[in-house]
Amino acid sequence: MRLSELKENEFNHFYATYLNMVKDEELLEALIKSKNWFVEYTEGRTTEQLGHKYGPDKWTIAEVLLHIIDTERIFQYRAFRFSRKDNTPLPGFDHNDYVEQCDSETRTKKDIVDEFLSVRMATIQLFKSMDTKTLTQIGTASDMPWSVAALGFVISGHLKHHARILEERYV
Secondary structure, three states: OEHHHOOHHHOOHHHHHHHOOOOOOEHHHHHHHHHHHHHHHHHOOOHHHHOOOOOOOOOOHHHHHHHHHHHHHHHHHHHHHHHOOOOOOEOOOOHHHHHHOOOHHHOOHHHHHHHHHHHHHHHHHHHHOOOHHHHOOEEEEOOEEEEHHHHHHHHHHHHHHHHHHHHHHOO
């Protein structure tokens, strides 16, 4: 499925920022390309750089990377539930609470890359197993409608959103 095939009722426009980060490409292609960026970016940082933040009350590079992983896990779980026709509304989450608990200062670059690759490969396998009918199934999370496909595209777009911030502000 391509991004351009999403319908208006499949996502909340609050998330258009993330969707606009994704080119009109196939879902699996978007997930694979953003995977490559994450690995190259992380492996290119020193330990000192991972602890850098560009201002007070901003996250460190490591915290941003771990936030990307945490968010992917949550959106992947939502996609899994909706793909299985589970209509139970799912709650939102406070990403700041998650970052506070991520213990970024104890994580090595290898830990972060390994965790990301495990999560991303699970995401790719999950979406790889779905047909178009499954991808268009809709559920509710954070009091918003979501199709399974929209969640997949937002996973990729969310990473790209933070990639842009990392490249622009964490020089």
